[in-house]
Amino acid sequence: MPCPKLTPLQARFAACLAATLFLLFLYLVPLNIRFAYAIDVDSIIREDHNHPILLDLDIPLGLLGPKPVNVVSEDNVTLAKRAPDGTDALANNEPRLKNIDMGETQHWVIPKEVVTGPKSPSTPGLPAFVRSNDEATQSDRSSFQEDMKPDGDLSRRATVVYVTVNTCIQPSLNTTQRSDDSSPPQLRLFYSQDSSVKEPGPNTPNVRSVDLDDGFASVEIEAEGDVYIGIFAPTHQRYGGIYNYEVAASVDAPFHSLEPDTPFLYFVDSDNKAALLQTNATTEAKQGAQSYTDWMNLNPPPFTMFAHNMNHSAILGIQKSYCGLSKNAQIGRMGSNIKAKMIDRGLKPKEQFYVTGLNQSSRYYGILAMSGNSTASGNGVVGGGGKVWKTMNFTTKSDDNCAIVYDLEFCREVAYAVPSNNALNISELKTIYDNYAASVYENFTFSLAQIPCNTSSTSMYSLARGCKDCEKAYKSWLCAVTIPRCQDFSSTLPFLLPRNTGQAFLNGTILPEDNELRQNVLTNSSRNPLIDSKIKPGPYKEVLPCREVCYDLVQSCPSALGFVCPTKQWLNNSYGMMSENGDVTCSYLGAAYFMKGAASRIGSMGASMGLVLSFWALVWGLYA
Numbered sequence: 001m002p003c004p005k006l007t008p009l010q011a012r013f014a015a016c017l018a019a020t021l022f023l024l025f026l027y028l029v030p031l032n033i034r035f036a037y038a039i040d041v042d043s044i045i046r047e048d049h050n051h052p053i054l055l056d057l058d059i060p061l062g063l064l065g066p067k068p069v070n071v072v073s074e075d076n077v078t079l080a081k082r083a084p085d086g087t088d089a090l091a092n093n094e095p096r097l098k099n100i101d102m103g104e105t106q107h108w109v110i111p112k113e114v115v116t117g118p119k120s121p122s123t124p125g126l127p128a129f130v131r132s133n134d135e136a137t138q139s140d141r142s143s144f145q146e147d148m149k150p151d152g153d154l155s156r157r158a159t160v161v162y163v164t165v166n167t168c169i170q171p172s173l174n175t176t177q178r179s180d181d182s183s184p185p186q187l188r189l190f191y192s193q194d195s196s197v198k199e200p201g202p203n204t205p206n207v208r209s210v211d212l213d214d215g216f217a218s219v220e221i222e223a224e225g226d227v228y229i230g231i232f233a234p235t236h237q238r239y240g241g242i243y244n245y246e247v248a249a250s251v252d253a254p255f256h257s258l259e260p261d262t263p264f265l266y267f268v269d270s271d272n273k274a275a276l277l278q279t280n281a282t283t284e285a286k287q288g289a290q291s292y293t294d295w296m297n298l299n300p301p302p303f304t305m306f307a308h309n310m311n312h313s314a315i316l317g318i319q320k321s322y323c324g325l326s327k328n329a330q331i332g333r334m335g336s337n338i339k340a341k342m343i344d345r346g347l348k349p350k351e352q353f354y355v356t357g358l359n360q361s362s363r364y365y366g367i368l369a370m371s372g373n374s375t376a377s378g379n380g381v382v383g384g385g386g387k388v389w390k391t392m393n394f395t396t397k398s399d400d401n402c403a404i405v406y407d408l409e410f411c412r413e414v415a416y417a418v419p420s421n422n423a424l425n426i427s428e429l430k431t432i433y434d435n436y437a438a439s440v441y442e443n444f445t446f447s448l449a450q451i452p453c454n455t456s457s458t459s460m461y462s463l464a465r466g467c468k469d470c471e472k473a474y475k476s477w478l479c480a481v482t483i484p485r486c487q488d489f490s491s492t493l494p495f496l497l498p499r500n501t502g503q504a505f506l507n508g509t510i511l512p513e514d515n516e517l518r519q520n521v522l523t524n525s526s527r528n529p530l531i532d533s534k535i536k537p538g539p540y541k542e543v544l545p546c547r548e549v550c551y552d553l554v555q556s557c558p559s560a561l562g563f564v565c566p567t568k569q570w571l572n573n574s575y576g577m578m579s580e581n582g583d584v585t586c587s588y589l590g591a592a593y594f595m596k597g598a599a600s601r602i603g604s605m606g607a608s609m610g611l612v613l614s615f616w617a618l619v620w621g622l623y624a
Helices: 006-027 292-294 324-329 426-448 469-480 529-534 546-556 570-575 600-604 616-622
Strands: 087-089 095-103 105-110 159-169 186-194 209-210 216-223 229-232 242-250 257-259 265-270 274-279 306-311 336-341 350-356 362-369 387-389 392-395 400-405 416-418 485-487 496-499 542-544
Touching: 095 105, 159 186, 159 229, 159 324, 186 216, 209 216, 216 257, 229 242, 242 362, 257 350, 265 392, 265 400, 265 416, 274 362, 274 400, 306 336, 306 350, 324 387, 400 426, 400 485, 426 469, 426 529, 469 546
Parallel strands: 087 105, 257 387, 416 485
Antiparallel strands: 095 242, 105 229, 159 216, 159 242, 186 209, 186 229, 265 274, 274 350, 306 362, 336 350, 362 387, 362 392, 400 416, 485 542, 496 542
8 A cells, every 4th residue: 555645744744753752762761871961071171261160259240141040059069269369359340449558468360250251331421522613523422531332343352451459548657747748659550361370469570560650550451361460568667557449450441540641620710718720621512502501511510629738748649549539638529618510601611619618828739530430430330430630739819808709690701819808708799899890881781772783784883793792892801800800919920910009908007108009090099999999908919801801892892982902001001911821911701720722712802903092991990
């Protein structure tokens, strides 16, 4: 009888059924067959390059991939342990804080499972930094934050491991007197990838090392396996006590960061107990652009700062360490002595710091910093250890008749020390100056209203400037001359002009009657008569307004208003000259010491103009 002809589907079913029955037969037949499992195989292969070997080390299980189940069984299965006794493990972006005695070396290991393991999740960064003139094509990531994206070159087998160390506490002097400005010796970082050198240190030959620089060290190591770290604390006969340090490893980016050569914090002005500082522009985008708006809307602002009296040595040797500054700086981390906010003086977003609780006639270190990566900090955060910028310094005034004012309602760009009196608080002082400037400006608007601003091009007073430009230039000039920038009367800087010498000092003393300064009308009164009559600060010195402020006024406004600038000696007595190196030798709105770009922006207003005495200034008595 011929076999029935099967369809293709029936043939496949028959073949599967036959194979299943055959396997079942083999399983049930009582043969002495033993299946071999991988766990039964002795360690013929010393290292499995396809599957990670879990170490008996202090590594969070979450770093080893998806949530594991029974990684270490209840039967206490012994796992391979490559790190020697006394060596601690570092996980990705998880810092470890530890004390170390002078003369001691402590050891750490970055296991292969961390080196080849997953990267940490990224966190939202700062808004984009936009270069001038072209937001659409020139925007890029902010220069204040490292690019945290993984390396896209999949052909590279080695992983870049970033190891960073911060010194948090240093030994103290054994003696009561400091003979110089030295600090305790710096910690030293040793590292090795050789499995035969698992405890690198000062007595280990042929290992790489780097000394911490002012409490900071960072190394990049290309690795495929374990990385061994040694931290050594030198001894010194003049110092005693312990070091405390924070060490971290990351396969994403340095956990602690440093900008040692990039100044980004600038001194604006001070009085005898407070100082005003600001960052450089955080974006070059124009007002109304997305980057501009994003920066201005940051709350809290992204940066912090530290201030420390230069006569105190507590931060010497740790000025580049975020945790060292956090633990030792006298003022910092947005405490009660620091008020920070985003501002746009000078038409660019930046962060301002108002620092109080300072001593008079004192020099201070000012250090800009960032907590974590600006949006997150601490364990598991890429860049979570903080960032520190180049140290700058500033000085407080000695006299008590200059006071810092800012955030005025009308003269918004004013932010510096002005003539003051102890009888007036800051709020009262701001109101007096601001209201006076606003009232003078109102009179100006009546005159400008007589000018045909919205007219044909053939009838306009200028094709280059309009009435809006005139309003802006006049307001800048008016605020600069009615609210003068104040400096100590005792200062000997050559560009300062003595003012109000006919009045007594706040302590009741007065210059001799025959003193030349009291005989000269230019120096025995203030530029603004309101100061002598209502504020009564006594003698002080004025940082004269920059002559470019006057030039811009004349260039921007119609000639019918009669605005012209003084010449020759009158010009020298009324306006100052800008410094080429960025020093504030004359006053302009938005001025900060040695900040690039600020002075050149004002200097371009009208440097080529030679002009004569202003009729309006004579009327209001503001030039003398």
